Amino acid sequence: MRRIRFVDISIFVLKYIFNWRFWIAEITKKSKIYKKFIDKMLFEEDEIVVVPNTVNINKKIESEGSEFLPTDIIKEVVKRSEDIVIMNTCLCRESNDCQDYPHDIGCIFLGPTTRKIPNHIGKKATVDEALAQIDKADEAGLTHIIGRNKIDTIWMNIRPGKGLLTICHCCPCCCLWKVYPNLDEDISDKIEKLNGVEIKLHEDNCKHCMKCLDDICMYGSISLENNKITIDYDTCKGCGLCVNACKFDAITIDYTAKTIDNIVNRIDDLIEIKEL
Incomplete structure (x- = not known):
């Protein structure tokens, strides 16, 4: 008790x-x-x-x-x-x-x-x-x-x-x-x-829907700079939620x-x- x-x-x-x-x-x-x-x-x-x-x-x-x-x-x-x-x-x-x-x-x-x-x-x-x-x-x-x-x-x-x-x-x-x-x-x-996980940004596919900026990133690693989406790879932890949020394959996840x-x-x- x-x-x-x-x-x-x-x-x-x-x-x-x-x-x-x-x-x-x-x-x-x-x-x-x-x-x-x-x-x-x-x-x-x-x-x-x-x-x-x-x-x-x-x-x-x-x-x-x-x-x-x-x-x-x-x-x-x-x-x-x-x-x-x-x-x-x-x-x-x-x-x-x-x-x-x-x-x-x-x-x-x-x-x-x-x-x-x-x-x-x-x-x-x-x-x-x-x-x-x-x-x-x-x-x-x-x-x-x-x-x-x-x-x-x-x-x-x-x-x-x-x-x-x-x-x-x-x-x-x-x-x-x-x-x-x-x-x-x-x-x-x-x-x-997780070692070997890599998030990649493909600017040509980005439609500026801003879904990846909607309070998604755990570490605040995604931002908008000069009207472009950027990823701070030093703080990114590879959770993949930004990949899930993007419907245009502008952000992908790879493994090695x-x-x-x-x-x-x-x-x-x-x-x-x-x-x-």
């Missing part, structure tokens, strides 16, 4: 301060002491990877006879997991009263620490149920972020953090969306682009052989959750 009461209080606090998250993040660039405190409390040892949404991209990665869709990376991790919990709702979309994406597509938590998650937060799920949740998120146009996120262990009051892996299905309302660019780069660099190596290596790292 004590844990449930703590979680309920945490949810209340998170919803209350949710729309302050940009201001809270921005202070990390102005105060070294505050940055160290926030990093220690909420982001210590975080490792988060952006995996492109695949519904409209629908491009397979081919290597030595094997084929992958980007979302299959996440599905492979799920298939190797014994403990799975699906969050009942998306706390972020509820807090922001999101009108564009469904509230009932919550995060997926993997690993032995999930056994401590209260039932009113999330329900134990089978592999098939988790895979269906990923497909549902794809169909809704959400992008996936997978990794260890310390803040989840804080608000749910569960430990150890190394036994918890989070799969978020993000939209512009989500806690990480556009917050990481506001953070000091020592923290924001903890969210990574490095992607396959990264898939294998990263899955091996994340699957350590089964060894605890």
